[in-house]
Amino acid sequence: MATSSIEKLATWRARGTRVSEQIVQQGVMMLENGGLRKMGDEAWSFLEQLALASMDIGRLELADECIELLSEQFPGSPRVECLKGIRIEAENKPKEALEFYENALLEDEANPALWKRQIAVLRSQGSSFILRTVNELTKYVDTFYTDIEGWLELADIYAELNIYDLSLQTLAHVLLLASQNPFHVLRFAETAYTVGDVPLALKTFLRVIDMDDSAGQEGNATKRAWWGVKLAAARLLSFPNSPSESQTSLPSAEYLRLLNELAREQLTGTYFPTSVGGKVHGRDAFVAWLGK
Amino acid sequence: MSNSASSSLYLDPQIRDWVLFPITIVMTLVGILRHYVTILLTSSPKKLTRAAIREQHALLRSQILRSTASNSPIPPTFYKSISASLSHDFIAGTYLKDGPPKDEGNDGAPQPPLNPLTNPEQMEGMMDGMKKQMVMMIPQMVIMGWINFFFQGFVAIKLPFPLTLGFKSMLQRGVETQDMDVRWVSSLSWYFLNFFGLNGVYRLLLGNDNSADSSKDLASTSPFGGTRSQPQAPMQAQDYGKLFKAERDNLELAEGLYNWSAKNVELRILRKFGKIPPAKA
Known part of the structure; x- marks a missing residue:
């Protein structure tokens, strides 16, 4: 029993699964049975996990216990400092938390964990802090260029502020860093569509479909991308001469027509698989709604 | 015996x-x-300053950009603008820990590498x-x-x-x-x-x-x-200014190799689903 919960906790920790209820339940059991000694060096990362999980579900007294144990073992560790900061956040005292992080960053200005927490608190403060958030976050990604989370967050903020141009540029960096993730590409495509760069959006939607090499079973990103292709192709077909500032070359009208047709087939196939057979209720309405 | x-x-x-x-x-x-x-x-x-980390990561930026160049995930305009801004910053020395070099006139002269001692x-x-x-x-x-x-x-x-x-x-x-x-x-x-x-x-x-x-x-x-054990701390006196200048040349080379991965994607997709005949080998 004890070893299996150790293993379970370790897997959750490694994957970053957010199952705080279960973590606390298992963790309390471990603490009561003296499992800390059995874990050896793993005990400290377990305590960190338990502290975070118990703050997540509001059992602050348990979190305090964990943090105390940890700070006894590692006095002055930035990781424990970070936990203490989150503990302040958990009490819903953003002002104090900000102050705490700022002081901690004075000690060690380049600690990414503390810096990210600070930005997260700023972001949670809403629109009055938005300028400061963006400033800090730009500085952060400028320093830690490879942090994809930071870039995604920045793209999100820009999108929230309706500055889709900047959001698109930020997502370009995300694509450079993680070009293998179809969801990032999809997001890039959708943002491009929102900006109004339809040819670019069409190309990028197609790229998402191109990335999916699973035969038969389409990923969720691919399904959504087919919708994007349909939208973009239909729009380009119906307004072929609309002025566009896009730098992306347009596929020929013939290809556009084929793409439009293909997208319609794919979408119909997704929602009304042919294997069902016979007349399916709603299929005609769907096809009619998709249009040509 | x-x-x-x-x-x-x-x-x-x-x-x-x-x-x-x-x-x-x-x-x-x-x-x-x-x-x-x-x-x-x-x-x-040792704790590093933000500027020092930024300096170390700057090379990484252009390396990431360069390594994807031949099959880049981002469209040409984006690639060019990122590449150009990196080149510009490398020349201007924006990423250097101690800020851009002050004497502009003396830029060409090689500065003696710092003695590690x-x-x-x-x-x-x-x-x-x-x-x-x-x-x-x-x-x-x-x-x-x-x-x-x-x-x-x-x-x-x-x-x-x-x-x-x-x-x-x-x-x-x-x-x-x-x-x-x-x-x-x-x-x-x-x-x-x-x-x-x-x-x-x-x-x-x-x-x-x-x-x-x-x-x-x-x-x-x-x-x-x-x-080896502490890759974070800069042990050798690395002249980042020089490294950046070399990296700039690499960037220009990579720009020649640039190819957008979505360049002919519509043809690939149409072929994949049998809408147009496959390309002749």
């Missing part, structure tokens, strides 16, 4: 108790001691490596002296399996006899066998990343060897 000659050699059990075991035990204990001394000596990793930060890193090196070297020298002094020429153990003559110089160091069977191991050779072989024991006792094993330090015998 030689068979009977070698089997007529008997080792005093006293040798086992007072030579073989002591050497092994002393070496194990010294290894464990060294592990803890190293932990004591290791200074906590004058920079206190790097000095500290070097001292760290040196200290660790000393902890490695001194006990080994002492043990070897001890064995040489007390047990020179001792035959300590007989291996339970036969070996070819080639192993003679490895197993009978310090015993200059032509005729003795290779299975007999001299005390000095026993020391070397332990020296290289105790790693497994240390791992069992101290965990995986212990610093007790001395044989792996043979690979990095320079006092600058600390570079």
Whole structure:
């Protein structure tokens, strides 16, 4: 029993699964049975996990216990400092938390964990802090260029502020860093569509479909991308001469027509698989709604 | 005949108790001691400033951009603008830790590389490596002296399996006899066998990343060897200004290779779903 919960906790920790209820339940059991000694060096990362999980579900007294144990073992560790900061956040005292992080960053200005927490608190403060958030976050990604989370967050903020141009540029960096993730590409495509760069959006939607090499079973990103292709192709077909500032070359009208047709087939196939057979209720309405 | 000659050699059990075991035990204990001394000596990793990290990551930016160039995920305009802004910043020295160089007129003249001994930060890193090196070297020298002094020429153990003559110089160091069977191991050779072989024991006792094993330090015998263990701290005086200038040329090269991965994607998709005939090979 004890070893299996150790293993379970370790897997959750490694994957970053957010199952705080279960973590606390298992963790309390471990603490009561003296499992800390059995874990050896793993005990400290377990305590960190338990502290975070118990703050997540509001059992602050348990979190305090964990943090105390940890700070006894590692006095002055930035990781424990970070936990203490989150503990302040958990009490819903953003002002104090900000102050705490700022002081901690004075000690060690380049600690990414503390810096990210600070930005997260700023972001949670809403629109009055938005300028400061963006400033800090730009500085952060400028320093830690490879942090994809930071870039995604920045793209999100820009999108929230309706500055889709900047959001698109930020997502370009995300694509450079993680070009293998179809969801990032999809997001890039959708943002491009929102900006109004339809040819670019069409190309990028197609790229998402191109990335999916699973035969038969389409990923969720691919399904959504087919919708994007349909939208973009239909729009380009119906307004072929609309002025566009896009730098992306347009596929020929013939290809556009084929793409439009293909997208319609794919979408119909997704929602009304042919294997069902016979007349399916709603299929005609769907096809009619998709249009040509 | 030689068979009977070698089997007529008997080792005093006293040798086992007072030579073989002591050497092994002393070496194990010294290894464990060294592990803890190293932990004591290791200074906590130095804190870097934001500017220093930015400087280190700047090269990474252009490397990421360059490595994707031949099949880039981002469209041409985006690629060009990122590439151009990086080039511009590399020339202007925006990413340098101490800010852009001040004397613009003197830009072309090569600046002398910093002497690592004058920079206190790097000095500290070097001292760290040196200290660790000393902890490695001194006990080994002492043990070897001890064995040489007390047990020179001792035959300590007989291996339970036969070996070819080639192993003679490895197993009978310090015993200059032509005729003795290779299975007999001299005390000095026993020391070397332990020296290289105790790693497994240390791992069992101290965990995986212990610093007790001395044989792996043979690979990095320079006092600058600390570079590997602490890649974060800049040990060598790297002239980032020069690196950036070189990187700029690479960026320009990569721009020539640039190809958008979505360039002909509509053709690929239409072919994949059989809307247009496949490309001719």
